Amino acid sequence: MIRVGTCSWADRSILESGSFYPKKIKSAQARLTYYASRFDTVEVDATYYAIPAAETASLWVQRTPENFLFHVKAYAALTGHTVDPKTLPEQLRQMLPERERDRSYTFIHDPGLTKELARLFGEAIKPLAQAGKLGLVVFQFPPWFRYSLSSLNQILTCRRMVEGFSMGVEFRHASWLKEEKRQEVFSFLRAHGLTYIAADEPQLADDSTVPFVPEATTDTVYFRLHGRNASKWHLSGIKTSLRYDYLYSDEELQEFCQAAQGFAEKNVFVMFNNCHAGQAMRNALRLKALLRGEELPEESASLF
Numbered sequence: 001m002i003r004v005g006t007c008s009w010a011d012r013s014i015l016e017s018g019s020f021y022p023k024k025i026k027s028a029q030a031r032l033t034y035y036a037s038r039f040d041t042v043e044v045d046a047t048y049y050a051i052p053a054a055e056t057a058s059l060w061v062q063r064t065p066e067n068f069l070f071h072v073k074a075y076a077a078l079t080g081h082t083v084d085p086k087t088l089p090e091q092l093r094q095m096l097p098e099r100e101r102d103r104s105y106t107f108i109h110d111p112g113l114t115k116e117l118a119r120l121f122g123e124a125i126k127p128l129a130q131a132g133k134l135g136l137v138v139f140q141f142p143p144w145f146r147y148s149l150s151s152l153n154q155i156l157t158c159r160r161m162v163e164g165f166s167m168g169v170e171f172r173h174a175s176w177l178k179e180e181k182r183q184e185v186f187s188f189l190r191a192h193g194l195t196y197i198a199a200d201e202p203q204l205a206d207d208s209t210v211p212f213v214p215e216a217t218t219d220t221v222y223f224r225l226h227g228r229n230a231s232k233w234h235l236s237g238i239k240t241s242l243r244y245d246y247l248y249s250d251e252e253l254q255e256f257c258q259a260a261q262g263f264a265e266k267n268v269f270v271m272f273n274n275c276h277a278g279q280a281m282r283n284a285l286r287l288k289a290l291l292r293g294e295e296l297p298e299e300s301a302s303l304f
Contacts, residue, residue: 002260003069004288005041006280007224007273012261013241016231019278029063030133036064039284043071043138043224043271050087051075051120057127070128071135071168071271072220077108078161079139080154087286094115118161129165135269136195136222143208148174152188159192168222170197174207182213189217197222200256202230209233214259221263223256227274241276248283250290257290 008252010031014020016120020233025034035042044060046052060070077083082105085093093101095113100106108114128134139158147150159167169189171177176185189196200212200223227246232238248256260268 002268002270002291003041004284004291005039005043005272007043007073007271008045008274008275008280009035009042011045011240011241011275013276014278014281017277020281028055028149029059032060032063036068036160038153038281040065040067041069041135041269041271043073043077043273045073047121047125048073048076048081048140049084050278052118052124054124054127057125061127061131061133061228064133068133069135070133071126071269072128072140073138073140074119074158074162077114077117077139078121078158080107080145081105081142088267089120115161122162122165124289127163134165136163136197137162138168138170138197138222138224140170140197140224141172143172145171146173147178147181147185155188155194156192159194166195166218166220167222168197170199171197171210172208174210174222177210177213182215184188186215186217193218194223195220197224199224199226200228201226201234202228204230204233214262216263216266221260221266221268223268223270225256225270225272225274227279244280245276245277246274248272250286253283253287253290257287 008014010028021031021034025031070278075083085096085101085103085106090098092113095110098105108117123199125134125137139155155169175181185197194217195216196217197208198212198214198221203209203211214221225248227244227248229243229246232243232245235243256270260270270284274280274283
């Protein structure tokens with residue numbers, strides 16, 4: 001089975017562009033219901049920035065069909081990224097050093113606090129799991145997370161944080177996918193039941209990006225497609241969505257189509273993260289058509 005979706009359904013630039021949702025679609029409920037009428041899977045990006053209430057996940061369950069799947073991006077503190085202290089529950093925010101509580105961003109260094117955040121994260125997404133609608137918990141590690149023994153151990157620590165859920169791992173530093181290392185990395189992931197996430201992104205001269213290397217380490221194959229906007233990938237001072245301002249061509253989509261079809265006995269997810277202005281939706285709909293064997297002319301690739 002090949003499922004195609006996007007890595008957000010309510011990114012601000014999607015809504016502001018007016019390129020996907022009909023004008024009459026204005027509420028959060030209507031947006032998710034409409035999205036689920038076009039796709040059968042989505043990745044939740046908002047959980048990276050803040051842990052939602054369990055009631056929110058329950059609403060997601062109610063607003064989507066029985067066979068719909070949510071993949072959930074792990075909260076930033078669990079992957080070693082900075083977090084906004086204001087997004088923490090107040091009792092946990094008080095566990096931070098006083099000088100860090102009012103900063104815009106801070107790293108969580110306290111293992112006890114991290115463990116409690118992982119517990120709350122698990123409670124928040126439990127309604128999805130109970131409804132059979134939870135796919136992967138997506139751990140996108142930071143660009144400075146390099147291949148090393150300590151990094152391998154850190155991945156296992158993360159595995160314990162989300163025990164009971166299926167975990168996917170996306171690398172952003174090239175050291176993980178060097179030709180002399182990648183099979184060792186894949187073997188490690190297989191041994192621990194971790195799904196490798198194949199990322200597509202711009203190819204830069206340094207080690208700050210990874211090549212697109214499709215591989216299966218579990219029964220799930222997951223492609224996460226960020227676009228190839230090299231000029232904005234490391235540009236500072238811009239809106240996050242602009243880094244993913246890219247529309248894949250039909251030729252590029254055909255490559256992903258062939259790669260996905262190469263895993264005939266796996267559950268394959270092709271997830272577009274080039275969400276700026278709804279380009280992910282456009283590419284995802286077009287890929288679905290290509291997978292069905294429909295050779296649509298470019299001008300007919302309408303969203304509606």
